[in-house]
Amino acid sequence: MKLNEQQQKFVHTWGTLGTNWGINKTMAQLHALLMISEKPMSTEQMMDTLQxxxxxxxxxxxxxxxxxxxxxxxxxxxxxxxxxxxxxIWVVARQIAKQRRKRELEPVIAALVELKGGTEVNRENEELLNRVNDIEDFALKVDKMLEKFEKSDENWFYKVLLKLV
Amino acid sequence: MKLNEQQQKFVHTWGTLGTNWGINKTMAQLHALLMISEKPMSTEQMMDTLQxxxxxxxxxxxxxxxxxxxxxxxxxxxxxxxxxxxxxIWVVARQIAKQRRKRELEPVIAALVELKGGTEVNRENEELLNRVNDIEDFALKVDKMLEKFEKSDENWFYKVLLKLV
DNA sequence: TTGTACTTTCAATATTTATCGAAAATTAAA
DNA sequence: TTTAATTTTCGATAAATATTGAAAGTACAA
Known part of the structure; x- marks a missing residue:
């Protein structure tokens, strides 16, 4: 598949964005390429197009x-x-949210719970326990929100937005 | 400052988390350290503690x-x-949201707008324009939401959550 | 089976990113 | 000022991550 100038720009832009979001360039570029391709592509075609x-x-x-x-x-x-x-894009966003929740949020919550379990409640650990509790509380809330988002549709998101703004 | 075992674990955990979120380990560990320290710390103290x-x-x-x-x-x-x-933690979350919006969202929106501007509307670019429009639309919504979050407080967030769940 | 088209793996290499440590710049007391 | 304490910068180095390309693996038609 030969890309025209605009298509190349799009693939490039999406690749850079991916990098900022901790997704590697190739993965993001492949995704961009498949998003603008009307037909499914073979490995050869993708290799060729992205070099x-x-x-x-x-x-x-x-x-x-x-x-x-x-x-x-x-x-x-x-x-x-x-x-x-x-x-x-809504499906894409939800899938990404799902992955990130699993990889970035769940491990933290688990780690914080474990940390609390082994921490003696005394003067020395006061500040620590306060922080851990606050963070855990926040993480759980965000987790819930993402979970909800994963299961919802565009329409839901739009309604929420209206309520907020 | 000498950390006890639990405090070390906390700093370590926060550092790992940071890594997953695209924040470098040292930055996250320094942040953890300052969060559990009751007094402000000097460069020397931080160097020492974190080696x-x-x-x-x-x-x-x-x-x-x-x-x-x-x-x-x-x-x-x-x-x-x-x-x-x-x-x-609410202040922390808002600051992070602010940074991420600025660094990860705004450049994309700008790039997409620019991309659209230079794209001829024809059959070849149909798929591209659809994608770009969808993504732009979504990015703008998320942007709005983050903007709102940045300006709000814990209580607001809590209310929103109640409505959602 | 055997040969062929295709996919997957993985060690070597390249690229990117983080860290060190010493020299240069800055700041403030003497 | 001069001097000493402290901060900042930056080239060198180390660590982490991504990419290549060739070899090994798989599946399928003949």
Whole structure:
């Protein structure tokens, strides 16, 4: 697939954004590419278009599948695997929220709970316990919110926004 | 400042968390340390406690100040600079939201707007324009939400949560 | 089976990011 | 001023992360 100038810019921009969000460039660029491609793409096509290696393509496209942002497709009459992306940004946002909750929030909550369990309540640990309690409380709230978001739709989000603003 | 076992664990945990959130380990550990310290700390004390170099300490403590997560304090009779952290987790969360909005969201919105501006509306770019519009729309909504969050307090957040869940 | 098209793995390499430590710059007391 | 204490900068180095490319693995048609 040969990209025109605007399409290249988009892929590039999305790649940079990914970097800022802790997603690696290749993964984000593959995602961008699949989002603007009308047909599912093969590994070869993706390698060609983005000028990256086979291994890199394979690893990152599978990461996308694991994140629920792309899916493997079979095209009859062809032995290759093809991939396409979820194009609905709300679905994408929810999948990302899900991953981040799992990877960034849950471990902290677990760690804080464990920390509290082993901490003696005395003058020396007072400040520590205050901090841990506050953070845990906050983390649990954010966790709940994300959980809700994961299960909701665009319409819900829009309503919430109206209430807030 | 000599940390007891629990305090060390806390600093360590917060450091790991920071890493997952794209904040470097030292910055997060310094923040944790200042959060559980009852008194403001000097560069020396922080270096000692965390076993890190002067340069590293200086750079990261200044990053904390820049993020609004710590502040410089003068202690009369001492020439050194001392630092202390915001201890209210709500304040901390809001400051982080502010930074992330500025660094991760605003550049995307700008890039998308620019991209749209230079894109010819034709069959070839149809998919691209759809994606860009959707993403822009979503990004603007999130941006609004974060903006609101930045200006609100714990109580507001709690109310919102009640409505949602 | 065997050969072929395709996918996956992984050690080597490159790139990016964080950290150190010593020199330079700044600040404030003498 | 001069001097000493302290902070900041920055090139060198280390650590972490991403990417390559070739070899190994898999699946499927003949």
């Amino acid at each position: 990256i290696s086979r291994g890199n393509t394979n690893m990152n496209v599978r990461a996308l599948v694991e994140w629920g942002l792309a899916s493997k497709e079979m095209i009859s009459g062809d032995r290759k695997d093809f991939y396409s992306a979820k194009k609905d | 890190i170099s002067r340069g590293n300490t200086n750079m990261n403590v200044r990053a904390l100040v820049e993020w609004g997560l710590a502040s410089k304090e003068m202690i009369s009779g001492d020439r050194k600079d001392f630092y202390s952290a915001k201890k209210d």
